[in-house]
Amino acid sequence: MTFRQFAFNNVLRNKRMYIAYFLSSMFTVMVFFTFAIFAYHPAFSGGEVNDTARFGMGVAGGIIYVFSFFFVLYSMSSFLQSRKKEFGLLMMLGASNKQVRWMVFLENILIGFLATVSGILAGLVFAKAILLIAENVLIISESLYFYFPTMAIIVTFASFMFLFFCISVFVSIILRTNKLVNLIKGDKQSKGEPKASVILSVLAAMLLLVGYGTALYVKGVQVVFALIPVVIVVTLGTYLLFTQLSVYVVRRLKSNKPIFWRKTNMLLFSDLSFRMKDNARTFFMVAIISTVAFSAIGSLYGFQSYLTKGIQEVNPYTFTYSPWGGDSEEVTKKDISDFNAILKEENIDAEMESMELTYFETPEKDRNVMIVRASDYNRFATLIGATELDLKENEAIVVEQSGAILMDGTKASEVLMKSSVLLENGQEIQPSRVIESEVLLEINGYYVVHDQVYDKLGTPVRSEINVAWKAKEGQHDQVLQAGKKLSEQLEYKAFSVDYTLYEINKAYGPILFIGLFIGIVFFVSAGSFLYFRLFTDLEGEKRKFRSIAKIGLTQPELKKVVNRQVAILFFLPIVVALIHGAVALTALSRLFDYNLTVESSIVLGSFAFIQIIYFIVVRFFYVKQVNRSIM
Amino acid sequence: MLKLSKVSKIYEGKVAYRALTDINFEIEKGEFVAIMGPSGSGKTTLLNIISTNDQPTTGEVEIDGNNPHKLNKNALAKFRRNELGFIFQDFNLMHTLTVEENIVLPLTLDGARVKDMKEKAKRLANSLGIESIMKKRIYEISGGQAQRVAIARAMIHEPKLLLADEPTGNLDSKASKDVMGMLVSINEKERTSLLMVTHDPQAASYSDRVVFIRDGKLHSEIHRGESRQAFFQKIIDMLSLMGGDGNDFSSVRI
Ligand SMILES: Nc1ncnc2c1ncn2[C@@H]1O[C@H](COP(=O)(O)OP(=O)(O)O)[C@@H](O)[C@H]1O
Numbered sequence A: 001m002t003f004r005q006f007a008f009n010n011v012l013r014n015k016r017m018y019i020a021y022f023l024s025s026m027f028t029v030m031v032f033f034t035f036a037i038f039a040y041h042p043a044f045s046g047g048e049v050n051d052t053a054r055f056g057m058g059v060a061g062g063i064i065y066v067f068s069f070f071f072v073l074y075s076m077s078s079f080l081q082s083r084k085k086e087f088g089l090l091m092m093l094g095a096s097n098k099q100v101r102w103m104v105f106l107e108n109i110l111i112g113f114l115a116t117v118s119g120i121l122a123g124l125v126f127a128k129a130i131l132l133i134a135e136n137v138l139i140i141s142e143s144l145y146f147y148f149p150t151m152a153i154i155v156t157f158a159s160f161m162f163l164f165f166c167i168s169v170f171v172s173i174i175l176r177t178n179k180l181v182n183l184i185k186g187d188k189q190s191k192g193e194p195k196a197s198v199i200l201s202v203l204a205a206m207l208l209l210v211g212y213g214t215a216l217y218v219k220g221v222q223v224v225f226a227l228i229p230v231v232i233v234v235t236l237g238t239y240l241l242f243t244q245l246s247v248y249v250v251r252r253l254k255s256n257k258p259i260f261w262r263k264t265n266m267l268l269f270s271d272l273s274f275r276m277k278d279n280a281r282t283f284f285m286v287a288i289i290s291t292v293a294f295s296a297i298g299s300l301y302g303f304q305s306y307l308t309k310g311i312q313e314v315n316p317y318t319f320t321y322s323p324w325g326g327d328s329e330e331v332t333k334k335d336i337s338d339f340n341a342i343l344k345e346e347n348i349d350a351e352m353e354s355m356e357l358t359y360f361e362t363p364e365k366d367r368n369v370m371i372v373r374a375s376d377y378n379r380f381a382t383l384i385g386a387t388e389l390d391l392k393e394n395e396a397i398v399v400e401q402s403g404a405i406l407m408d409g410t411k412a413s414e415v416l417m418k419s420s421v422l423l424e425n426g427q428e429i430q431p432s433r434v435i436e437s438e439v440l441l442e443i444n445g446y447y448v449v450h451d452q453v454y455d456k457l458g459t460p461v462r463s464e465i466n467v468a469w470k471a472k473e474g475q476h477d478q479v480l481q482a483g484k485k486l487s488e489q490l491e492y493k494a495f496s497v498d499y500t501l502y503e504i505n506k507a508y509g510p511i512l513f514i515g516l517f518i519g520i521v522f523f524v525s526a527g528s529f530l531y532f533r534l535f536t537d538l539e540g541e542k543r544k545f546r547s548i549a550k551i552g553l554t555q556p557e558l559k560k561v562v563n564r565q566v567a568i569l570f571f572l573p574i575v576v577a578l579i580h581g582a583v584a585l586t587a588l589s590r591l592f593d594y595n596l597t598v599e600s601s602i603v604l605g606s607f608a609f610i611q612i613i614y615f616i617v618v619r620f621f622y623v624k625q626v627n628r629s630i631m
Numbered sequence B: 001m002l003k004l005s006k007v008s009k010i011y012e013g014k015v016a017y018r019a020l021t022d023i024n025f026e027i028e029k030g031e032f033v034a035i036m037g038p039s040g041s042g043k044t045t046l047l048n049i050i051s052t053n054d055q056p057t058t059g060e061v062e063i064d065g066n067n068p069h070k071l072n073k074n075a076l077a078k079f080r081r082n083e084l085g086f087i088f089q090d091f092n093l094m095h096t097l098t099v100e101e102n103i104v105l106p107l108t109l110d111g112a113r114v115k116d117m118k119e120k121a122k123r124l125a126n127s128l129g130i131e132s133i134m135k136k137r138i139y140e141i142s143g144g145q146a147q148r149v150a151i152a153r154a155m156i157h158e159p160k161l162l163l164a165d166e167p168t169g170n171l172d173s174k175a176s177k178d179v180m181g182m183l184v185s186i187n188e189k190e191r192t193s194l195l196m197v198t199h200d201p202q203a204a205s206y207s208d209r210v211v212f213i214r215d216g217k218l219h220s221e222i223h224r225g226e227s228r229q230a231f232f233q234k235i236i237d238m239l240s241l242m243g244g245d246g247n248d249f250s251s252v253r254i
């Protein structure tokens, strides 16, 4: 057998590892390429996406590239790890260091080249789908039509050939060939069980507790200051959790005979504790990468919902009109008739209400406060289906917007409840209670008084007209059109919630898309780390099960062990990441004082669901492999 | 106790290969039988069929009057674990477990009580002289010790039939003698039937009866008389008579 034949036969014999390595390299290239197709799309060279977004895409491309580098490096090293024995054999057969290195280099360059080419081809196939998804996530008026991405191909090919070249050189240089010969004999020998320090285990738990505690305790702006320290503490805690605490726990379990000697536990835990050091690194990486993915996607989604829901909540009307301070009565009259004309043009069926918003001096004479006639309030309330107020004579009520907080941190109602409504005759009426409503937009809150009281207020210091429309359901498209026209003709005076949200989503789209993209890339590569871990140990596992099967192991017993083993590998790091993510998103929600429970649950739940599917699929093939080997 | 009638085995494949032909063969309760034969003669195949790790193509195997091959896969695995004991050339022990854990492993799978398991393991370890290494790991002990651990594991269920494939194949002559001595004493004390495949005439001479097979057929058998030394000589004579592709027994012809 010549050296070349030997190398060739190796490829055939180790095909699963080669395929795994090849596929994950190809996947990396594909991800980068798809992103490049998107980033170099002609639609973006025009004015549609501004410089900031393009800069964002550049940064995102950079992140993907750097991440690809480490990902390929990791894949390659676990690929080489699984083949150490084979290199040892080669060297025993008389291959020189140089030959083995040359072989490793050639192999990697070849796989790299093939992965780059097929990644680009696969990317082209998916390009149409990706552009379609992008078009929907990113509200853009121009369509992201399919184009031939020459630039993206060139950039991807050049970047990845460079990447694979560097990594191949790097890996073949650091390959410690002199140690390899020992490996072939040492293969069966274990180095002994990894040990864990009690102090470091306790430290791990403490770091996590302190990190979580701080993250959950801080509020508002404090969150920003706590961010970096908490991230460091939790990352360190996570590392120690996997390298120390989990090793410690497994060791304790092993020394507990009633547990360890129970049924299949011995088969499960014995290897678990031996492999804990190798597993720990994978667990740590997977947990951190997944946390980044979860938090990034959760934050972006949460932030979008904060922006849009916040606006939706305080703007229950479809359209509102409020004039400039100096606008004369003629101007506002004309504006309102223009407004109605536009609505008519777009065939919008809407009801309109208007009222004067009047401001009076407070008894303290330090500021003005809005006071509203109960009947006016109720007209507006009816329009949006809010509860009407039933006031007694001589009663005044404080109304504030739900969740609104003044600049100094107090609530509007606190100030208003302390003050009172001053009548023209000098009499003061104490407000009786506070209600929350979104009927009128006034951040400082206002009083609603009985109509009879209102008539005794005298002349207001200031007054302005406020007009609101509520369109019937199911006219979304017309409303958007009208909103666009209104914002052009009556800039800053007319406000349309739907159109504003549309504009926000449009601006936010690229950020969300890029975030989603990177998050998913991180998550998928975390999955591939797990796959590598699992299949690197497959040979050892097969040997173990084969030897037990000879003595007698039933299918349910085998399935139980494999099931739990794969489940631990797949869910331990992800559960940690989910907890990290949940804490991070809770902290985020405290930063904005906005409830993100629904958004967090959707994001984390989706990831957990995907992971379960992935687990089921991988387990199926794994059990099949193990079963085949013991037949 | 063990009865084979007209057992044949054909390995299907690109070329079908007939590994065993019409084997008729019986072992009494408490008997110690050795099987010898040149390499490729079908010894391991025969043992695999008896150990239910493999199915005969035709013919019947009866253990204590029942045919285990009629059981389904899971029942078969349980049967193997509870009724048979195995000893392998490569010991087949788990490296990540201690000696004691390896011994009790088959019992743990059946959910036995920890106290019972510990007691049984201790008793076996005492009789096999391995009580001092119970907490050690497999890579910390010698081959002879490893094979004694394997014997303890095989015996923990008090099997009816102990099957051994080249138990001394990886041991030096001193360790071989120790291990064979242990097997004989188990065979005598516990009245466990013992079937052993071996290359080694020295090991075979510990048995009550040696069965020779060649090209998948029974060739002949010899019984042990009064002295082991004479039995050993008879075995060597028979082997040189069978000769054929002699390399296999080169170690014998010193
Ligand atoms: N799984 C198998 N498939 C095909 N042929 C086999 C298989 N196992 C063993 N054989 C063949 O059957 C014959 C007997 O093998 P074996 O029982 O292992 O011999 P021994 O143990 O006496 O050396 C050999 O020629 C071998 O090549």
Ligand SMILES: [Mg+2]
Binding pocket: B043, B044
């Ligand atoms: Mg054999």
